[in-house]
Amino acid sequence: MKILMINGTMRHGSSYHIGKMVIEKIAREEDQVIELFLPKDMPEYCRGCATCIMESEKKCPDYLMYMKRVTRMIDEADLLVFTSPVHVLHVTGALKVLLDHYGYRFMVHRPEESMFSKQAVCVTTGAGGGMRSTLKDIKSSLFFWGVARIYTYGIAVSAIRWEDVEMSIKEKIVNDVDQLALKLTRDTASVTPALKTKILFYIMRHIQQNGKHLPDVAYWKEKGWLGKARPWKKAAQKTGQEN
Numbered sequence: 258m259k260i261l262m263i264n265g266t267m268r269h270g271s272s273y274h275i276g277k278m279v280i281e282k283i284a285r286e287e288d289q290v291i292e293l294f295l296p297k298d299m300p301e302y303c304r305g306c307a308t309c310i311m312e313s314e315k316k317c318p319d320y321l322m323y324m325k326r327v328t329r330m331i332d333e334a335d336l337l338v339f340t341s342p343v344h345v346l347h348v349t350g351a352l353k354v355l356l357d358h359y360g361y362r363f364m365v366h367r368p369e370e371s372m373f374s375k376q377a378v379c380v381t382t383g384a385g386g387g388m389r390s391t392l393k394d395i396k397s398s399l400f401f402w403g404v405a406r407i408y409t410y411g412i413a414v415s416a417i418r419w420e421d422v423e424m425s426i427k428e429k430i431v432n433d434v435d436q437l438a439l440k441l442t443r444d445t446a447s448v449t450p451a452l453k454t455k456i457l458f459y460i461m462r463h464i465q466q467n468g469k470h471l472p473d474v475a476y477w478k479e480k481g482w483l484g485k486a487r488p489w490k491k492a493a494q495k496t497g498q499e500n
């Protein structure tokens with residue numbers, strides 16, 4: 258199993274520690290676990306040129322230096338673990354910057370096929386509030402990427418440093434993580450998208466059937482999604498079965 262952790266800060270703080278606890282629950286020795294820290298691993302703002310959407314993501318000014326590597330890691334992972342503290346009620350700027358770079362992958366444009374069989378966990382901690390809006394910042398992107406199963410966990414830790422988090426809160430976190438980990442599976446081949454994701458796919462498919470934006474329409478055609486193929490049905494694509 259390949260696990261990719263993407264951290265919204267460089268800190269090994271509360272959010273990071275909880276993300277690691279999730280990973281420790283599911284990972285085995287033979288697994289590959291990679292940790293990325295932002296902004297180090299992707300420090301460039303999206304310039305808003307929209308070249309990724311209008312032409313190709315490979316023409317993004319940040320593709321060769323950063324995005325190629327990060328995107329490969331994301332695509333290869335079976336499980337994505339995102340962590341971010343609440344920063345003024347939202348995700349950190351560094352993580353938002355990374356998510357901005359994937360506008361072209363929204364289902365309305367060119368979703369990556371492997372998303373439809375991935376699991377993801379989003380973790381946030383705040384001193385007191387804003388966990389819901391922060392998780393929504395991450396989850397919205399993952400949903401529109403087509404990630405099959407998205408789980409979220411947020412908690413107020415009443416502290417700036419993990420070392421200062423009260424023992425009673427840490428105990429609650431341990432219990433909550435146990436529960437969360439039960440929802441994850443190591444049987445990655447069995448992961449299929451939630452109904453909501455499939456519905457969104459079919460709405461986007463309908464849009465692409467009458468689509469005017471050529472790079473997107475060509476992509477959907479090439480994938481066979483305007484025909485019988487579906488991104489979550491690899492066997493069906495090979496045999497040409499109807500969904």
Ligand SMILES: Cc1cc2nc3c(=O)[nH]c(=O)nc-3n(C[C@H](O)[C@H](O)[C@H](O)COP(=O)(O)O)c2cc1C
Nearest residue numbers: 270271272342343345346382383384385386416417
């Ligand atoms: C710039 C900044 C903004 C913050 N904004 C909020 C906030 O809006 N709500 C909140 O509850 N905590 C806020 N905090 C506190 C952190 O979210 C909290 O301490 C968190 O647990 C830190 O997580 P970390 O250890 O993973 O970095 C903020 C902290 C910083 C540095």
